[in-house]
Amino acid sequence: MQDKSAPEEFDVVIVGRGPVGVTLANLLGLRGVRTLVLEREARTYHLPRAVHFDDECMRVFQTIGLAEAILPQTILSPGMLFLDADGRMLLDWSRPQTLTPMGWNLSYRFHQPDLEDALIGGLARWPHVTLRNRCDVFALDQDEHGVRIRYEDLSNGRLSEVRAGYVIGCDGARSLVRRFIGSGMDDLGFHERWLVIDVLLKRERDDLGDYSLQHCDPRRPATYVRGTGRRRRWEITVLADEDSQEVAQPAKVWELLSRWITPDDAAIERAAVYTFHSVIAQRWRSARLLLAGDSAHQTPPFLGQGMCAGIRDAANLAWKLSAIIRGGAAADLLDTYQSERQPHVREFIELAIRLGGVINTKAIEAGLAAGKARENAPVRLEVKKPLLGPGLALGDLPLAGHLAPQFILSDGGRSDDQIGYSHVLLVASAATLSSSLNPSQAGIKILSSDDAEGVGHWLREHGIIAALVRPDRYVRGTARNDAELDRLIAAITPSTHVPSAA
Numbered sequence: 001m002q003d004k005s006a007p008e009e010f011d012v013v014i015v016g017r018g019p020v021g022v023t024l025a026n027l028l029g030l031r032g033v034r035t036l037v038l039e040r041e042a043r044t045y046h047l048p049r050a051v052h053f054d055d056e057c058m059r060v061f062q063t064i065g066l067a068e069a070i071l072p073q074t075i076l077s078p079g080m081l082f083l084d085a086d087g088r089m090l091l092d093w094s095r096p097q098t099l100t101p102m103g104w105n106l107s108y109r110f111h112q113p114d115l116e117d118a119l120i121g122g123l124a125r126w127p128h129v130t131l132r133n134r135c136d137v138f139a140l141d142q143d144e145h146g147v148r149i150r151y152e153d154l155s156n157g158r159l160s161e162v163r164a165g166y167v168i169g170c171d172g173a174r175s176l177v178r179r180f181i182g183s184g185m186d187d188l189g190f191h192e193r194w195l196v197i198d199v200l201l202k203r204e205r206d207d208l209g210d211y212s213l214q215h216c217d218p219r220r221p222a223t224y225v226r227g228t229g230r231r232r233r234w235e236i237t238v239l240a241d242e243d244s245q246e247v248a249q250p251a252k253v254w255e256l257l258s259r260w261i262t263p264d265d266a267a268i269e270r271a272a273v274y275t276f277h278s279v280i281a282q283r284w285r286s287a288r289l290l291l292a293g294d295s296a297h298q299t300p301p302f303l304g305q306g307m308c309a310g311i312r313d314a315a316n317l318a319w320k321l322s323a324i325i326r327g328g329a330a331a332d333l334l335d336t337y338q339s340e341r342q343p344h345v346r347e348f349i350e351l352a353i354r355l356g357g358v359i360n361t362k363a364i365e366a367g368l369a370a371g372k373a374r375e376n377a378p379v380r381l382e383v384k385k386p387l388l389g390p391g392l393a394l395g396d397l398p399l400a401g402h403l404a405p406q407f408i409l410s411d412g413g414r415s416d417d418q419i420g421y422s423h424v425l426l427v428a429s430a431a432t433l434s435s436s437l438n439p440s441q442a443g444i445k446i447l448s449s450d451d452a453e454g455v456g457h458w459l460r461e462h463g464i465i466a467a468l469v470r471p472d473r474y475v476r477g478t479a480r481n482d483a484e485l486d487r488l489i490a491a492i493t494p495s496t497h498v499p500s501a502a
């Protein structure tokens, strides 16, 4: 008979029910990992925070089977224009309106509460995933077997404890889990107060446009972002001598908005001063405690990449956790989490800071290495996706650490749906594999030109005969010849593959 006083056991406890925590919970749910999400607040925070995500994020939402639920809640972003104080275009960051190699559009705008509802709704599919709201974690004690998590149920003041193999802090900028890890923060130097104003238009205002706008007026830089439906956001710099509370008062807010809208046009949903930081935690892991999302890194918003970085953390981390918990992989697999993700997120934060420099000073050439400004023409900005940092990628091989594309299957479907959240070996023909090499025995799926014609084209384009792609869709390694293919398959030890879900 079970000892009634024994605490409940989970494989993973996630602290924080924001988009990063709940995406992670869905990924772990997919892999059969027993997961508990503990959230301090009662229900979805009803005000918007993040407003933009990219094609890679949508691919993660596809992986957890929620892209179709999320897509109707989004609008496509045509991009962002940087204008000088006289309205002349300095920098053009238009986005193609076609599908990218990820199989999705490059840029989506959304209302965060809608996204959170879809992600939280998705948890109901996993009987082994539990969400507890109004549960405030206050203590984490690690021993060699796991972590003891103590929390207060804020609805009745009752203290409870559970045990877990791992605790992931998706608990935001002021993370409690980070405090228990004892991590300091590397400061990348950008800390600015901005007034963030969300409004609901009372009537259509097509003249405001669909592009996001950066008003690079050194006197008072400002950002405009078109949201979904009638939602619009302005972010306006707070000047050095201004008081954060006073500048957020309705009269002052309307004064600042007056060049674009008046109270006849819109109602203010929220106006609050935020300090945008650029920091990265020095330690993302201490044994069984890990960080993901804003607890690990914070960026100025100018690239719209803050939440995206956290979703990437979740996609990188979940398959590694499940390989350890369900596949018997060694725990040092988790050492590759920070080493891979930190340089990647750092590159995005540094670019966002440089963009912030453009917005503040108009100094395009100083701010960006994006090409020379042509006479009377804006510089075009193209943002390249960074590479994964050092970790599992077989770095001396082509494409290692890059994202692999998603292919259209012969039956019209999408390759990620066939592959799932698993490793896959891309080969021109399954016959390429000698009988002694059997990746499927190691739980690795195989996708060939027979399944999707694009596979062969892509391999030829890069001069390779095979590519091993991880569950988070990053290329782990490739092969240019049979010897390299042998090496690639040998690298897929049972310690790092993800077993099929129960």
Ligand SMILES: O=C(O)CCc1cccc(O)c1
Pocket: 051, 052, 077, 079, 080, 107, 211, 212, 223, 225, 235, 301, 302, 303, 304
């Ligand atoms: O790329 C877009 O359309 C919006 C990105 C964004 C979101 C929020 C603030 C900001 O400065 C940029």
